[in-house]
Amino acid sequence: MRHAREIIRLKCSGLSTHEIARRLGMARSTVRETLKRVDGAGLSWPLPEDMNDEALEAALYASRRSKRGHRRIEEPDWAGVHRELKRKHVTLLILWDEYIAANPGGYSYSRFCELYRSFEKTLSVTMRQTHAAGERLFVDYAGDGVPVVIDRLTGEIRMAQIFVAVLGASSFTFAKATWTQALPDWIDAHVRAFETIGGVPELVVPDNAKTAVVKASFYDPKVNRTYAEMAAHYRTAILPARPRKPRDKAKVEQAVLIVERWLLGRLRRRTFTSLADVDAALGELMTQLNERQALRWLGVTRRRLLEEIDRPALKALPDEPYEYSEWRVRRVGVDYHVDIDAHYYSVPYRFARAEVEARLTACGVEIFHKGERIAVHLRASGNRKHTTVPEHMPSSHRRYAGWTIERIREDARKIGPATAALCEQILESRPHPEQGYRACLGIVRLVGSFGVARLEAAAERAIEIGARTYGSVKSILDNKLDRRPAPKRPADAAPILHPNIRGPRYYH
Numbered sequence: 001m002r003h004a005r006e007i008i009r010l011k012c013s014g015l016s017t018h019e020i021a022r023r024l025g026m027a028r029s030t031v032r033e034t035l036k037r038v039d040g041a042g043l044s045w046p047l048p049e050d051m052n053d054e055a056l057e058a059a060l061y062a063s064r065r066s067k068r069g070h071r072r073i074e075e076p077d078w079a080g081v082h083r084e085l086k087r088k089h090v091t092l093l094i095l096w097d098e099y100i101a102a103n104p105g106g107y108s109y110s111r112f113c114e115l116y117r118s119f120e121k122t123l124s125v126t127m128r129q130t131h132a133a134g135e136r137l138f139v140d141y142a143g144d145g146v147p148v149v150i151d152r153l154t155g156e157i158r159m160a161q162i163f164v165a166v167l168g169a170s171s172f173t174f175a176k177a178t179w180t181q182a183l184p185d186w187i188d189a190h191v192r193a194f195e196t197i198g199g200v201p202e203l204v205v206p207d208n209a210k211t212a213v214v215k216a217s218f219y220d221p222k223v224n225r226t227y228a229e230m231a232a233h234y235r236t237a238i239l240p241a242r243p244r245k246p247r248d249k250a251k252v253e254q255a256v257l258i259v260e261r262w263l264l265g266r267l268r269r270r271t272f273t274s275l276a277d278v279d280a281a282l283g284e285l286m287t288q289l290n291e292r293q294a295l296r297w298l299g300v301t302r303r304r305l306l307e308e309i310d311r312p313a314l315k316a317l318p319d320e321p322y323e324y325s326e327w328r329v330r331r332v333g334v335d336y337h338v339d340i341d342a343h344y345y346s347v348p349y350r351f352a353r354a355e356v357e358a359r360l361t362a363c364g365v366e367i368f369h370k371g372e373r374i375a376v377h378l379r380a381s382g383n384r385k386h387t388t389v390p391e392h393m394p395s396s397h398r399r400y401a402g403w404t405i406e407r408i409r410e411d412a413r414k415i416g417p418a419t420a421a422l423c424e425q426i427l428e429s430r431p432h433p434e435q436g437y438r439a440c441l442g443i444v445r446l447v448g449s450f451g452v453a454r455l456e457a458a459a460e461r462a463i464e465i466g467a468r469t470y471g472s473v474k475s476i477l478d479n480k481l482d483r484r485p486a487p488k489r490p491a492d493a494a495p496i497l498h499p500n501i502r503g504p505r506y507y508h
Contacts (some may be wrong), residue, residue, distance in 0.1 A: 004034055009045050009046075010045035019286065073106055073107060074102075076099050076107075076112070076116075079299050082119070083308070087313075092112070092116065096109050131167075131168030131169045133169045133309045134202060134314045134315075135201060135202045135203060136203040136205050137193070137203070137205065138167075139163070139164070139203050139204060140164055141161055141181050141254045142161070142162035144264060147159060148273065148275065148277070149271060150273075150274075157489045159329065161180060161181050161185070162259060162282070163176045163178055163186075163189035163258050164259050166254075167306065169305070169310050170302055171257070171295065171305065172287060172302045172303065173290060173302065174286065175282045177275050179275060183227070186211045191230075191322055195317070195321070197306065200234045200236050201236060202315075204238050205239070205240070206434065211227075212224055212240065213240050226325060233318060258289065263470060265287075284352075291303040324362070325359050325361045326362070328358045328360065329358075331353065332355075332356055334353065335352075335438050336392060336393075336394075337388070337438070338358060338367060341360075342382030343380045343381065343384070344386045344387065345365055345375065345387050346387065348374055355369075360379065362379070363378065364376065365377045365379050377389075386430075405427065410422065415455060416452060418456045418463065419443065419455055422473070423440040423444070425442060426440055429468055446473065446477065449477075450477050452484075458477050461476055
């Protein structure tokens, strides 16, 4: 309306339409149209002192409305326009075309855009961020935990952590309680979030916590390998927020604030005794937040926005949920076995002493060499035993990496007869002689720390007590038991007879 006032003033000063358009930088057709409306409204300069912009606009456009039968311009549903703009390929021009088709006497396109921008400014800062449908899921942990009484007798309390995820377009919020913020809980919370929203977004936006990001960087952040593998399984990508840029994840910051207030504020007098209790309370409050409480600025619930906007744009869930896995870097031993959590898994003998990567799941172990999977095993407990695939063994005790059974036997014989006998017993007691490499090699190398005499004495004692492991021999030496004779039962002692003694026949 500022230009309209200037046009009226300049026209009353005697300037031509051409000169007015030149001075104001406007098209002459616009100036002529405005002057036509001024004449129709009977206005002249100076305007009445009480005529503000709204009154001037009403006066200039009253004549057009009267000619059209005094039809009132239908006000668009600006909240609905805002929701529709989140859909893919939808623009203000498309929405204006639809508006004019339903309301032929409605606002012009420029006025339509101007009024929408005014409505957009009334939204919160977080809401004004542009989030396309199905594009981003923001994730984070709440700053405050929930106290859980884990021992009713002592009153011991453990803090449960609250994981929060929120979709950018619909603001649909998910929350889950975990005991820790460690990687297993972090991954499991993501899997549950995807299942709850019923799909997978294009991007997942975490902060730069060590659980998610190994190295925070403005240009090239390094994402945890297990986290990246989980994202690949769901065909999404990880986009960490920029370091020290809270506005990158303002959506989840607001959601965390809501969850903290709803949970910690409303349930502050409730006592939780298990993680399941906290999850049940979270589920009730999230249902109320997402399905019963309408967003103030849009007038619809988060659940409805999820179904109408986000859900159609989300990717489908994979057939199977992601199975948590960890990666370990290991070096293969001379016996072509890899030590993982105190259990030995075989690889093809040609990879002896090579550096490999092991992927561990709850049930399996996969071993990779330079990106190629070279072995797969069922996961076993840490019992210091071996899992050996026959195809991984060399034929005829083939020489590799400078070590063979014969070399180990020769080195043991050089130390003494007791050491040689003990190593021979170890090799013969294993299903495959190669499985005794590691124990024999360790025993032979003890000579460097304890000397020949002590190692021979320790080997004699180990043979006497039936100890056929490296750990037993090392314990004998550490505790100086090799310097004391082993207790012997007199040869003429009467045998022990008792009904609870099974005897050798039991094991036949």
